[in-house]
Amino acid sequence: MNLTDKIVKLKQEKKAVILAHNYQRPEIQDIADYIGDSIELSRKAMQEKEAEIIVFCAVDFMAESAAILNPTKKVLLPTLGARCPMAQMLTDEEIKRAKTQHPNAPVVLYVNTLASAKAQCDVCCTSANAVEVINSFDAETILFGPDRNLAEYVAEKTGKTLIPIPEYGFCPTHLLFQPEDVTVLKLQHPNAVVMVHPECSSEMRRVADFVGSTSKMCRYASESKAKEFIVGTEEGILHRLRKENPDKKFYVAYGDAVCPNMKLTTLDRLYASLKEEKYVVKVPENTARKARKSLERMFQVKA
Numbered sequence: 390m391n392l393t394d395k396i397v398k399l400k401q402e403k404k405a406v407i408l409a410h411n412y413q414r415p416e417i418q419d420i421a422d423y424i425g426d427s428i429e430l431s432r433k434a435m436q437e438k439e440a441e442i443i444v445f446c447a448v449d450f451m452a453e454s455a456a457i458l459n460p461t462k463k464v465l466l467p468t469l470g471a472r473c474p475m476a477q478m479l480t481d482e483e484i485k486r487a488k489t490q491h492p493n494a495p496v497v498l499y500v501n502t503l504a505s506a507k508a509q510c511d512v513c514c515t516s517a518n519a520v521e522v523i524n525s526f527d528a529e530t531i532l533f534g535p536d537r538n539l540a541e542y543v544a545e546k547t548g549k550t551l552i553p554i555p556e557y558g559f560c561p562t563h564l565l566f567q568p569e570d571v572t573v574l575k576l577q578h579p580n581a582v583v584m585v586h587p588e589c590s591s592e593m594r595r596v597a598d599f600v601g602s603t604s605k606m607c608r609y610a611s612e613s614k615a616k617e618f619i620v621g622t623e624e625g626i627l628h629r630l631r632k633e634n635p636d637k638k639f640y641v642a643y644g645d646a647v648c649p650n651m652k653l654t655t656l657d658r659l660y661a662s663l664k665e666e667k668y669v670v671k672v673p674e675n676t677a678r679k680a681r682k683s684l685e686r687m688f689q690v691k692a
């Protein structure tokens with residue numbers, strides 16, 4: 390029996406469901422029950438009735454969110470070191486300091502934050518619904534973290550003032566994309582449509598035909614009449630895009646745009662995780678209760 394078959398067998402025996410983020414390795418995406426971005430996977434985790442174990446192939450904050458939303462289920466993160474560096478950039482002290490300086494501003498935090506940060510905000514958002522979440526407030530000035538590029542993009546879209554916390558939080562992987570690379574690719578593929586994630590810089594957004602989350606990129610590529618796409622986000626998404634659109638061509642805007650944390654999950658580690666039921670994600674109840682409210686408020690916003 391090969392490793393894939395062993396994982397499938399173990400998954401059935403243990404009543405486990407495997408969720409994989411769009412940036413995971415192709416073989417992890419192929420074995421997963423569901424693939425998606427953070428909001429799609431959070432919804433799946435909430436709707437999952439049968440499974441007793443959720444194996445979350447992604448990074449720490451996503452598995453934490455699944456544990457917060459599913460307090461009765463065992464949530465496993467296959468690799469302990471799979472941490473999102475952007476989420477680590479926003480400390481509890483930073484949030485407290487910003488709240489003291491802007492006591493009347495609501496706090497909206499990207500889901501790419503640790504549970505203790507989520508517990509301190511009014512509502513969470515993802516890159517797929519950030520514009521709608523910000524528009525759900527009457528306030529014109531809002532504290533927003535930790536991604537400064539996403540804050541800038543949402544401010545452009547909503548006309549509101551978003552104060553970034555921390556001052557410059559960023560995704561190291563999306564920072565790698567540069568407009569010059571798109572220019573070169575456009576010379577080779579003049580008809581290609583450029584899709585870019587809002588975590589990219591404003592310079593990248595300016596050369597894009599479409600700006601959106603990974604779930605929105607997948608929808609856009611499927612519905613578009615275009616046959617070629619230059620993609621400005623982590624390269625793992627190309628596996629899903631190519632599978633869903635076999636008649637279309639996709640080129641990553643920068644070949645080395647790899648999130649090392651997302652790639653820590655391998656089939657071997659997934660197997661070990663299921664077999665030994667490790668690493669169980671636990672969030673202290675008091676923190677989980679407050680963070681759950683922030684996530685639930687996000688789900689109430691129509692996007």
Ligand code: SF4
Binds near residue numbers: 472560563
């Ligand atoms: S791609 Fe960026 S935001 Fe996403 S997990 Fe990796 S470092 Fe974090």
